[in-house]
């Protein structure tokens with residue numbers, strides 16, 4: 380039995396619900412593993428994430444459950460290419476309203492640039508669709524509140540795809556914490572390192588502008604804040620942060636607009652020849668004529684206005700305190716984490732960009748006070764993000780899957796992850812701590828709320 384069919388069967392037998400529990404698409408008993416009809420899905424934002432994570436692989440993996448009925452992108456070349464690479468026959472649009480009205484999707488996947496998510500989430504729900512949105516859900520607190528209000532007004536569902544929750548070693552940490560292995564959790568040390576390849580790439584793209592990405596506090600660190608919220612099982616209460624731009628942008632020794640037009644390529648360690656990557660060339664270079672977007676922008680451009688080193692102290696409503704940092708120009712990619720409890724400590728040093736494939740597991744060390752340490756090795760998953768991406772998609776697209784680790788995230792979780800980053804930005808500007816409850820109508824709780832989406 381395949382993993383997908385096992386998930387469907389086990390979930391169905393447990394009588395659990397779907398992405399849209401009120402939808403009549405699927406009956407809720409085990410004999411209806413074949414859906415009565417396929418869910419009609421549309422996508423807005425057909426860039427690399429849309430067409431990769433949510434495109435071709437979804438079309439190929441879930442043909443019994445879903446069908447694409449529309450693709451939309453502001454860039455007319457990219458949306459036509461998406462149709463070809465995804466292998467679908469649905470119509471393409473550059474006008475979102477037109478797509479929603481003509482294609483009438485039941486589910487809308489939102490994979491546009493971060494600062495535009497809110498408009499598609501809200502309008503998509505108003506026009507009758509449930510939403511699947513990539514993190515970060517949005518980039519500021521006003522857009523956040525508008526999304527919260529729209530969900531209440533329309534009664535539609537919004538699922539935020541926190542794929543990091545699905546990596547097997549992170550699930551193991553969640554299990555150890557929930558099992559009380561280190562007693563009561565009191566504090567967490569969490570330090571994330573982006574390397575000079577992946578980290579630098581954020582400074583080449585639209586992510587380098589606060590206006591587009593909300594800064595890496597929101598675009599990137601919201602992944603980490605969501606993990607913290609999920610692991611700690613409580614809501615963040617206050618954030619005090621520091622941040623500076625010390626390495627990229629204005630700090631560079633020279634600069635150009637982009638690598639293809641740069642006179643300094645022979646001296647620059649960050650030279651990136653996009654023309655060597657046929658997929659990127661087709662996705663971005665061939666479509667520059669429509670929107671002027673340069674995927675190989677210079678990492679030292681003067682317009683970079685995000686921080687490249689960040690640190691925050693976060694207090695949770697249940698009293699747990701967190702020391703967090705993000706560095707974006709590290710020689711390796713990965714993170715160090717320690718959970719400190721009244722009866723011990725959980726430690727892990729996860730390298731995500733290992734130089735060799737010899738080590739095919741992640742290791743967690745469990746220290747119990749006055750006892751021997753235990754080494755727990757978790758085999759690497761086979762799909763993206765340590766196997767997490769495939770598990771997340773199974774849970775979303777296969778009917779009746781269970782959620783034993785409470786990984787399915789809705790608007791409240793999506794919001795709280797972003798709000799820590801938004802609070803950090805505001806804290807740096809104000810030079811003072813920022814209370815999460817001052818930002819939106821969400822009131823932080825000592826015990827995290829869980830609602831299956």
Ligand SMILES: NC(=O)c1ccc[n+]([C@@H]2O[C@H](COP(=O)([O-])OP(=O)(O)OC[C@H]3O[C@@H](n4cnc5c(N)ncnc54)[C@H](O)[C@@H]3O)[C@@H](O)[C@H]2O)c1
Nearest residue numbers: 424425426427428429452453454490491492493513514515
């Ligand atoms: N969970 C993860 O690990 C992960 C990884 C990568 C990206 N993402 C998220 O996925 C989203 C897309 O990122 P990407 O790397 O594919 O970026 P991208 O630049 O490749 O794609 C974004 C697409 O959105 C389109 N777009 C922008 N504004 C639009 C508008 N107003 N209307 C319609 N289309 C519009 C662009 O033309 C582009 O095709 C982002 O929110 C990003 O944070 C998540």
